[in-house]
Amino acid sequence: MTDKQExxxxxxxxxxxxxxxxxxxTSKVAKHAEVSEGLIFRHFxxxxxxLEAILVEGEKKIxxxxxxxxxxxxxxxxxxxxxxxxxxxxxxxxxxxxxxxxYKIKWEIEVYTEHKMEAVQLALGxxxxxxxxxxxxxxxxxxxxxLDGIATRLFxxxxxxxxxxxxxxxxxxxx
Amino acid sequence: MTDKQExxxxxxxxxxxxxxxxxxxTSKVAKHAEVSEGLIFRHFxxxxxxLEAILVEGEKKIxxxxxxxxxxxxxxxxxxxxxxxxxxxxxxxxxxxxxxxxYKIKWEIEVYTEHKMEAVQLALGxxxxxxxxxxxxxxxxxxxxxLDGIATRLFxxxxxxxxxxxxxxxxxxxx
Amino acid sequence: MTDKQExxxxxxxxxxxxxxxxxxxTSKVAKHAEVSEGLIFRHFxxxxxxLEAILVEGEKKIxxxxxxxxxxxxxxxxxxxxxxxxxxxxxxxxxxxxxxxxYKIKWEIEVYTEHKMEAVQLALGxxxxxxxxxxxxxxxxxxxxxLDGIATRLFxxxxxxxxxxxxxxxxxxxx
Amino acid sequence: MTDKQExxxxxxxxxxxxxxxxxxxTSKVAKHAEVSEGLIFRHFxxxxxxLEAILVEGEKKIxxxxxxxxxxxxxxxxxxxxxxxxxxxxxxxxxxxxxxxxYKIKWEIEVYTEHKMEAVQLALGxxxxxxxxxxxxxxxxxxxxxLDGIATRLFxxxxxxxxxxxxxxxxxxxx
DNA sequence: TATGAATGAGACTTCATTCAT
DNA sequence: CATGAATGAAGTCTCATTCAT
Numbered sequence: 027m028t029d030k031q032e033x034x035x036x037x038x039x040x041x042x043x044x045x046x047x048x049x050x051x052t053s054k055v056a057k058h059a060e061v062s063e064g065l066i067f068r069h070f071x072x073x074x075x076x077l078e079a080i081l082v083e084g085e086k087k088i089x090x091x092x093x094x095x096x097x098x099x100x101x102x103x104x105x106x107x108x109x110x111x112x113x114x115x116x117x118x119x120x121x122x123x124x125x126x127x128x129y130k131i132k133w134e135i136e137v138y139t140e141h142k143m144e145a146v147q148l149a150l151g152x153x154x155x156x157x158x159x160x161x162x163x164x165x166x167x168x169x170x171x172x173l174d175g176i177a178t179r180l181f182x183x184x185x186x187x188x189x190x191x192x193x194x195x196x197x198x199x200x201x
Numbered sequence: 202m203t204d205k206q207e208x209x210x211x212x213x214x215x216x217x218x219x220x221x222x223x224x225x226x227t228s229k230v231a232k233h234a235e236v237s238e239g240l241i242f243r244h245f246x247x248x249x250x251x252l253e254a255i256l257v258e259g260e261k262k263i264x265x266x267x268x269x270x271x272x273x274x275x276x277x278x279x280x281x282x283x284x285x286x287x288x289x290x291x292x293x294x295x296x297x298x299x300x301x302x303x304y305k306i307k308w309e310i311e312v313y314t315e316h317k318m319e320a321v322q323l324a325l326g327x328x329x330x331x332x333x334x335x336x337x338x339x340x341x342x343x344x345x346x347x348l349d350g351i352a353t354r355l356f357x358x359x360x361x362x363x364x365x366x367x368x369x370x371x372x373x374x375x376x
Numbered sequence: 377m378t379d380k381q382e383x384x385x386x387x388x389x390x391x392x393x394x395x396x397x398x399x400x401x402t403s404k405v406a407k408h409a410e411v412s413e414g415l416i417f418r419h420f421x422x423x424x425x426x427l428e429a430i431l432v433e434g435e436k437k438i439x440x441x442x443x444x445x446x447x448x449x450x451x452x453x454x455x456x457x458x459x460x461x462x463x464x465x466x467x468x469x470x471x472x473x474x475x476x477x478x479y480k481i482k483w484e485i486e487v488y489t490e491h492k493m494e495a496v497q498l499a500l501g502x503x504x505x506x507x508x509x510x511x512x513x514x515x516x517x518x519x520x521x522x523l524d525g526i527a528t529r530l531f532x533x534x535x536x537x538x539x540x541x542x543x544x545x546x547x548x549x550x551x
Numbered sequence: 552m553t554d555k556q557e558x559x560x561x562x563x564x565x566x567x568x569x570x571x572x573x574x575x576x577t578s579k580v581a582k583h584a585e586v587s588e589g590l591i592f593r594h595f596x597x598x599x600x601x602l603e604a605i606l607v608e609g610e611k612k613i614x615x616x617x618x619x620x621x622x623x624x625x626x627x628x629x630x631x632x633x634x635x636x637x638x639x640x641x642x643x644x645x646x647x648x649x650x651x652x653x654y655k656i657k658w659e660i661e662v663y664t665e666h667k668m669e670a671v672q673l674a675l676g677x678x679x680x681x682x683x684x685x686x687x688x689x690x691x692x693x694x695x696x697x698l699d700g701i702a703t704r705l706f707x708x709x710x711x712x713x714x715x716x717x718x719x720x721x722x723x724x725x726x
Numbered sequence: 727t728a729t730g731a732a733t734g735a736g737a738c739t740t741c742a743t744t745c746a747t
Numbered sequence: 748c749a750t751g752a753a754t755g756a757a758g759t760c761t762c763a764t765t766c767a768t
Binding site (some may be wrong): 046048130165176182190 | 221223224277304305307308309311329336339340342343347348349350351353354357365368369370
């Protein structure tokens with residue numbers, strides 16, 4: 027991966043996250059990356075290819091991130107880790123852009139990629155079972171759904187602070 | 202509001218909800234509405250004006266819908282009604298499109314319109330207070346956030362069935 | 377000529393003079409005249425017809441105006457009257473618009489309508505002959521050409537004051 | 552400046568001069584220049600930018616042309632040079648188009664650019680002062696105004712021949 | 727690898743004109 | 748006579764993509 031390739035990916039990530047995929051022109055990406063427009067096509071074939079490259083990179087990053095969560099064997103600790111995922115999304119501008127794009131793109135390219143979360147959901151289900159919850163799979167699914175809701179607010183509601191809600195969840199699950 | 206104006210609004214709602222605002226051309230809208238393209242601009246000034254007209258109509262519809270929920274004085278009944286909101290989104294194709302657009306557009310036009318839900322959140326907070334919950338406002342906020350998560354799945358995850366989760370929530374809140 | 381017809385002509389004169397014929401849409405004229413757009417076409421057939429109606433009215437007005445000048449038999453008095461034509465163009469807003477349009481339209485619809493001035497030129501030539509100028513026809517032509525130059529400045533050069541130049545001409549021709 | 556850029560400028564100059572700015576479509580310009588329409592916008596941003604590019608080129612050309620006139624120190628020779636400016640406008644088709652556009656555009660884009668002529672007017676004023684004219688500044692202004700009138704006829708009155716009038720002016724100023 | 731000129735399709739929009747009421 | 752909804756052609760401009768250098 028050359029220097030310019032990375033500059034393109036970085037610029038595209040930022041712009042796609044901020045303005046959306048359809049609304050971002052390749053020329054804007056080129057200007058932002060300080061690169062000729064033609065180069066985008068040489069490296070990524072076409073605009074869709076550029077998006078895919080970003081998402082593939084993203085997939086890797088997410089897998090890596092969740093691997094550590096899924097490995098946790100203590101159920102309460104696992105739930106605690108899941109609850110704290112939203113912190114990761116805010117740690118710095120690049121991560122913020124990255125996660126925002128993951129959420130945003132789902133609404134533009136409508137292929138729900140639930141498989142990314144599948145492993146987490148299974149692990150969570152297992153944790154709830156260990157903790158004797160009555161409907162452990164449903165609990166797991168619900169928790170992830172609720173976290174989706176939190177992420178939505180995080181990226182769309184200006185000034186939204188997740189702390190209170192996350193705290194509430196901690197107490198609900200006694201973790 | 203003439204016949205053709207309504208046809209335009211209906212077609213635009215459907216297409217914007219399905220393909221997104223930026224990705225839907227006015228010519229596609231015109232063809233879908235069986236109307237000349239120029240007519241869109243005569244009635245709605247420009248593409249953005251068309252979207253706004255849809256959203257204004259939507260605002261009305263939503264206010265009407267929530268008015269009934271908010272008026273409920275029995276706290277358990279109120280929570281029950283809120284939990285069942287997602288049913289409304291699935292009652293028919295037009296409502297489905299309508300609600301999907303409401304959610305989708307937030308990601309394209311990033312102005313979070315939380316005020317639409319404000320009244321509901323207040324009413325919910327009140328209900329939880331009556332029911333002696335420790336953090337009634339947080340509970341209210343959380344419930345709405347979780348419902349946002351459910352709606353997200355509803356519109357993006359093919360084959361998602363909210364029933365289980367909604368049922369789980371009913372039991373959690375003992376309603 | 378109905379009330380609305382006159383309103384249309386007046387609005388069109390003003391807009392054509394200010395913005396130009398091609399750059400003024402019939403819808404702008406209709407709005408300015410507080411009249412439906414369709415009415416323009418009922419009365420004047422099409423946009424060009426509207427312009428022609430204005431110009432025909434104009435022709436009449438100009439003929440009337442110049443008739444008086446041409447009738448003058450005293451050569452010095454005739455020249456004096458010609459020199460003062462520019463005053464007429466400034467007497468009020470409507471006359472200003474009227475004359476400006478006459479000049480402006482020549483550049484858009486390139487048919488030089490010298491015949492409007494023909495009678496004046498002949499009379500002027502005659503006057504110069506009586507005054508023993510060596511080239512009376514050329515003198516006449518030149519004077520009208522120079523007045524065209526003055527008019528050009530009058531309508532295009534903001535703040536242009538013709539007084540000095542006109543005064544100079546008076547002294548040159550000893551009138 | 553690439554080959555095609557020049558072709559565009561040349562075609563636009565010709566068409567704007569002949570048909571007017573508003574009445575010339577960018578597609579006509581593209582066809583005339585044998586170039587894709589998009590290229591116009593790549594190079595000149597928009598239609599107005601194209602016009603501005605033409606006018607900027609023009610400004611340069613005019614400055615160069617007048618520099619030589621203004622430098623003349625002999626007053627009679629200076630006046631003679633000014634009187635002969637109209638010859639330049641007729642030397643070939645491209646110059647004719649160029650000068651016609653300069654005059655024509657003033658009526659469409661109403662910003663009178665008298666500063667272009669300012670230096671000439673000052674030099675002329677000086678010349679008339681040296682020649683002991685009573686009102687040298689007015690004489691200078693008048694001469695330029697009269698030349699504007701001549702140019703107007705040149706471009707609008709089919710078959711107009713300036714020779715007689717220019718000759719008359721030579722004799723009036725004894726140059 | 728990298729540039730940026732060039733293209734053609736199609737986007738949004740305006741406009742003169744027609745027509746039912 | 749008068750309105751304004753409706754149209755279709757044409758206008759300006761953007762965009763993804765290709766290609767010569």
